[in-house]
Amino acid sequence: MDSILQYFRTLPSDIILADISLVIITIASTFLLTKYKKWNWLWSWITSTDHKKIGIMYLFVSFLFFLRAGLEALLIRMQLAFPENEFWVFQGERFNQLTSTHGTVMIFLVATPLLIGLMNVIVPLQIGARDVAFPFMNSLSLWLFISGGILINVSFIAGGSPNAGWTTYAPLSLKEFTPGPSNTYYPIGLQVAGLGTIMGAINFIVTIIKMRAPGMKFMRMPLSTWSMLITSVLIVYAFSALAVALLLLTFERLFGTVILSSSAGNPLIWQHLFWIFGHPEVYIIALPAFGIFSDVISTFSKKKLFGYTSMVFAIILIGFLGFMVWVHHMFTVGLNANINVFFALTTMLIAIPTGIKIFNWLFTMRGGSIRFDTPMLYALGFIVTFVMGGVTGVMLGSVPADYQYHDSYFVVAHLHYVIIGATIFGVLSGVYYWWPKMFGKMLNEKLGKWNFWTFVIGFHFTFFPMHIMGLMGMPRRVFTYPEGEGLGWLNFVSTCGAFLMGIGVFIFMLNIYITTRYGKSVQLNDPWMKRGRTLEWTIPSPPPPYNFARTPIVTSGEPLWNAYENRKENIEFEGEYEDIHMPSSSSLPFFMGMAFLIASFGFVFQIWWLATLGMLGVFMTMAIRSFQNKNGYSIPKKNVIYHDKGVGY
Amino acid sequence: MKRVLTFIVTACILSGCSSIAVLNPKGTAGEKQLDLLLLSLLLMGIVLAVVFTLFVRFLIKYREKPGEENEFPIQTAGNKKLEISWIVVPFIIIIVLAIPTFATTYELDEPYTNDKKPLIIEVTGEQFQWSFYYPEYGITSTDELRLPVNRPISFKLTSNDVIHSFWIPQLGGKRDALPGKENTLRLKALETGTYDGKCAELCGAEHALMTFDTIVENKTNFSKWIENMKDGEKDG
Structure with a gap:
């Protein structure tokens, strides 16, 4: 007992606080679930194979991670608010942990899964499918992502979190320089989550290629679906490179292979592999956002997307070029000039397809009839922000000038402009846009506008000064800076901006709470003032589990809009009503995820019996799945007819 | 519009402020890098100006006015000439930036001769x-x-x-x-x-x-x- 007490006395105050809040949250949620008898309800979500429910869980869990990493961002800004500041415990090593987990969580556990979650809900609806191609694997993807996420997120209260930056460069990330479990969490946690992401991508590819409604040719697919198809292809190649890099790092840390060390190996192998993944990753989290913006801008301008074909080819070109620019993250490592100029050129070339997209969006609005609802506001905020991030991207591509910008706050500014500007604005735009489709209620517009303006103004105040800080010579990832270099007031402005962004996120949560509690059901297939253009707006909000009672007829790229133009209320559906065969729910993905979690803890702490136990669990659930005979269930025809006539017409 | 103004104001502060190290170089490499920074900033300034002008203009001109809720605007699929122009013009801008980038990269990489x-x-x-x-x-x-x-x-x-x-x-x-x-x-x-x-x-x-x-x-x-x-x- 005394020794346990002694252990808690040695802990820093922030970890004790985190421990206490974790205990309180666990007790509170257990109490609430029991009081309102919601355990069965929770279990039905956990075991669901419905793409809409899985998508919503993706969104929910990644939003929790977003709050955690956002809180870290605020702590980072507090420590940097004044020169030579000492805020709480966040100096030196602890500061490095903050920045490392902030970056890792935001990229891998927020940006990527937020988009995957949203697309999980939307893509099958947009192509007129009843679910994704592999519903069981979809659920497995989710649980692998969650267990990888848990691993990264609990690291700081269980042995120390990763502290070598989100890029985790060797040799700093090797055992020699960062002993303990800290940087072992990183490769193992991301490996598990990454496996899920690769499976998810395969699922999307097969779904989009094989399950489109009759008549939906490739060149009739909405841009969100197109971008998710290309993104999925990028994921398959890029995350494989990451898997290799993570495996090398895991082996190095667990078994002392010397592949990445500077003595017998070469630390640059890590940088190459990481960025061969890392740059396509930027497009993995940007392209789906581009797709969302294309749909949103077209809907809220009441205009067909300008230059649809060139938009599609621009996405493909961006995806292709995205694999040929990775060295621009490594201009200063001392590669020869020939290599550097080649990658400078490819980097600058990406500006062309990106420029095509920006101008096409602008010209989509021309001649339209623009409404400024929150999804559109985020799309417009994106255009301004992303263009600014894009031009600094071209500036960074100019090798000699990059020698100055590299690893300075200029890069920090640039990356937040593009990632928040595209991905986070995109997700917020998409969430406001499709919220009525997902939950049958509109998010409050007034709060939505408050949310938008606080978040966007806060954003520019936070990150615009960082360009100047970078040019003043402030390197990345420093926990302090000296007085008298003129950095003080810029950092202070930036910190204030970060808190304004925090207020924006708070208003967003308030909006969700108020809407869910007091909002009225929309009862409409297309709640956006008859501006909908694509298939997801032809079915009830929220859609029935099987999405489409009968098969939609697709004769153009924007079937619903064409129906409106012909003064019809909805598109035509074909065929007779039938019994609908649905995939059965399964608890195996959940247990497999948990088995991976147990195994991962075993590997991180090198407790081999635990690792073996976990892996046995993994193989056992796989075996059970192989011999299981669950053929789904069927929704009777009369229920389908009842719901379709009752709600849809 | 507000943000455009912010940008211009900041740009003025930038050019007038000697405490910004990178803009106030005292070494040969730093000077060459500053030249590239200014060139790219100028080119990108043009891009920003064009995009923001179109952006503001379209938003003001084509916003939905009361009474237009049930109208159907004319749907245009695209415009070849326009679409080609925003492939060609950026390409030219990139060449203008790429040539001095390449030259400076090789120049900075050049070893010193012994003399x-x-x-x-x-x-x-x-x-x-x-x-x-x-x-x-x-x-x-x-x-x-x-x-x-x-x-x-x-x-x-x-x-x-x-x-x-x-x-x-x-x-x-x-x-x-x-x-x-x-x-x-x-x-x-x-x-x-x-x-x-x-x-x-x-x-x-x-x-x-x-x-x-x-x-x-x-x-x-x-x-x-x-x-x-x-x-x-x-x-x-």
Whole structure:
């Protein structure tokens, strides 16, 4: 007992606080679930194979991670608010942990899964499918992502979190320089989550290629679906490179292979592999956002997307070029000039397809009839922000000038402009846009506008000064800076901006709470003032589990809009009503995820019996799945007819 | 519009503010890099101006006016001429930026010829300090770098442990110091003075504190310092 007490006395105050809040949250949620008898309800979500429910869980869990990493961002800004500041415990090593987990969580556990979650809900609806191609694997993807996420997120209260930056460069990330479990969490946690992401991508590819409604040719697919198809292809190649890099790092840390060390190996192998993944990753989290913006801008301008074909080819070109620019993250490592100029050129070339997209969006609005609802506001905020991030991207591509910008706050500014500007604005735009489709209620517009303006103004105040800080010579990832270099007031402005962004996120949560509690059901297939253009707006909000009672007829790229133009209320559906065969729910993905979690803890702490136990669990659930005979269930025809006539017409 | 204004105001502050190291270079490499920065800023300024003008114009002109709720605007699929123009024009802008980028990259990579008599300094980064060895004089200095003004310098960078990055913003861009490898950074300091030097690659707990002073001196003062250092080493 005394020794346990002694252990808690040695802990820093922030970890004790985190421990206490974790205990309180666990007790509170257990109490609430029991009081309102919601355990069965929770279990039905956990075991669901419905793409809409899985998508919503993706969104929910990644939003929790977003709050955690956002809180870290605020702590980072507090420590940097004044020169030579000492805020709480966040100096030196602890500061490095903050920045490392902030970056890792935001990229891998927020940006990527937020988009995957949203697309999980939307893509099958947009192509007129009843679910994704592999519903069981979809659920497995989710649980692998969650267990990888848990691993990264609990690291700081269980042995120390990763502290070598989100890029985790060797040799700093090797055992020699960062002993303990800290940087072992990183490769193992991301490996598990990454496996899920690769499976998810395969699922999307097969779904989009094989399950489109009759008549939906490739060149009739909405841009969100197109971008998710290309993104999925990028994921398959890029995350494989990451898997290799993570495996090398895991082996190095667990078994002392010397592949990445500077003595017998070469630390640059890590940088190459990481960025061969890392740059396509930027497009993995940007392209789906581009797709969302294309749909949103077209809907809220009441205009067909300008230059649809060139938009599609621009996405493909961006995806292709995205694999040929990775060295621009490594201009200063001392590669020869020939290599550097080649990658400078490819980097600058990406500006062309990106420029095509920006101008096409602008010209989509021309001649339209623009409404400024929150999804559109985020799309417009994106255009301004992303263009600014894009031009600094071209500036960074100019090798000699990059020698100055590299690893300075200029890069920090640039990356937040593009990632928040595209991905986070995109997700917020998409969430406001499709919220009525997902939950049958509109998010409050007034709060939505408050949310938008606080978040966007806060954003520019936070990150615009960082360009100047970078040019003043402030390197990345420093926990302090000296007085008298003129950095003080810029950092202070930036910190204030970060808190304004925090207020924006708070208003967003308030909006969700108020809407869910007091909002009225929309009862409409297309709640956006008859501006909908694509298939997801032809079915009830929220859609029935099987999405489409009968098969939609697709004769153009924007079937619903064409129906409106012909003064019809909805598109035509074909065929007779039938019994609908649905995939059965399964608890195996959940247990497999948990088995991976147990195994991962075993590997991180090198407790081999635990690792073996976990892996046995993994193989056992796989075996059970192989011999299981669950053929789904069927929704009777009369229920389908009842719901379709009752709600849809 | 507000943000455009913010941008212009900041740009004015930028150009008038000498405390921004990168915009106020005192070394050859830094000057060339600034030229590229300004060129790219100018080109990108044009792009921003075009995009923001169209953006504001379209938003004002095509917003939905009361009474138009049930109208169907004319749907246009695209416009070949326009679409080609925003492929060609960016391409030209990129070429304008790429040519000087390439030239400067090769120029900075060019080794010194022997008649330039470069001063070689072997820089070693380790957690968390910098040491500077002057093979010409056989002396080593820690966390203080002294350079003679107007003499070409060739830094030979390496590291004893993890990756560091050697950066003196006012003299020129950074170059990584890798363990087990040697990188070269060439520049010439053009004005005497004291400049901040830093480590730009995350290298551990005290990464933020791994700084050094760079003191650029005239020839006589520099020689004096060399003599003092030599005496110090003998005494030590």
